[in-house]
Amino acid sequence: MTAYQDFSKIAAIVLASLLFFAGGCQPEAPIPYEPYEETPPPDDPTDLAIYQLQKEYQTKIIYRYDRRYKSADAFAVPPRQELVLPYIENVIRKLFIAPYDRQRTDFMREHMPIEMIMFGTSMDYVEGGERNFSASGLAYGLSRVIITGVNDYDMANASWLRGQYATLHHEFAHVLDKIYGRPIGFDEVSKGLYAGGTAYGAFSQAEARSRGFWRNYGMTNESEDFATWVDGLMTTPKEEVMEIVEANDYLKQKYLLVYNFYLDKGIDIHVLQEYLQDILTNL
Template sequence: MHTKIKSILIIGALLSLTTSCFQDESVSAPVKTNPVSDDPIDIYIQTNFIDKYGVAVRYRYVDRYVDQNKRVTPPKRELVEPMLDFLTDFWVDPFINVPNGRKFFEDYVPAEVIFIGSTIYNADGTVTLGTADAGARITLSEVNDIDITNKNWIFRQLGTIYHEFAHIMHQRNNLPPSWQEISPQGYTSLGSWYNLTDEEALQRGFVSPYGTSTFNEDFAEVVAFILYKPDFYERYINDEVGCTTSDCDLRNEGRAKLRRKYNAILSHYQQYVGVDLLEVRAIIQAKL
């Protein structure tokens, strides 16, 4: 499956951060090895990613990694290693340092991670921040904007990588039981989700408008939000007290559905891979 996440829909002068994914069943699993190289960056990747986890990181531009209808800029060479360190700090380490996490990460990590320097510009006026292909490849954009002091950039990257990693989980183990029954009337479609506001999505029982597009995207969005959103419980789980408006009541109704999704996800990870996502979240939050 080819999944595209974190798109920005540009409507006139307005630019709003969203998510978008699509399928491409033709993607085959790439080879997990790189040719021998004496390039310092290649040696760094070989030592820290290929040898340890069997994942190759591609930073040189190759057109087969990007749809021909999209426009991109390759990553700057001097920013590749800082981006690799960012992934180690916020993606690799949080998972491998919890019980059963190392095995989970090694078993589920995709064979390739692709770096793109810019956002990926689409023909329809949107931009793509990341993609996942059949559980075998994750593409990350905006590498040239790396700034570990910029929380907005950090959250966009974390939202992308955790969302795409969550897709691999449900591709291997399906969705939690009865997932489709929690908020069945709240879903939209891949072609209309961006008409919702964050508030409307919450009232329907979703963490984001894009989560309303499909069952799978709903799952991946909730997993990502659990891991990286500092205000996850305040915003999406804990009810507001003393509601005096219908909007407040509707938000709390949405939170009741999200609590069911939250519990279903935690149980799903524990059952299938033995990983406590709340322990992973604690490590991530301590780094932010």
């Protein structure tokens, strides 16, 4: 057999193989492209307000009852539907978003909790570890804040309103805590002075202050310590704060740490308090 004959034989085998493999492949049909269609704005005014907030701040207000948003041992009722819209417009926008965004552009766009779940009453625990405890708000990590007490909505009720915004800013402090972490050194100030195994309610306000806490609920843990300082500063005039923190070094240190934590992010917490107080005064 000549070399030419050998080459022809090999070429015939390769060609036959190629034809075999080529014939064995079935052409795959392309996945059709379907452009994303944005959900049209809802017609219902409440849902529209929620939709607009979602577009603007990437947060979702959830008011329809879903038992998964509360623990099994807690009781809470859903908000009355007709109160949701005014709550959004007058509490969430004016008393929660605006105070920050007035001072720092886009602050809430970048920090709003992803979900805000509304309940009509407080969250009442009757069993388990939180027995006989009522929560006026809850924060789950940086993603979810539970709002309670919506069914008592009354913009003429200064006491209710103050409680609402104090809770909102308290829970939001937890969110910022999760995003940024508490100020360095904050946890060290009252180290060893927390309630520990004792119920925080066993400590008087004076005792709590002497240990560097804004109020005794802050003695629960470092996270609540931080958040109670925040809601305390946001509901107390600057002059009064200055008098309070003069009492001891624990208070002074924590005040400076919390104040500068916010200032560093463009928020003067005293300016914020004045804004809220001004609304309260002019009800």
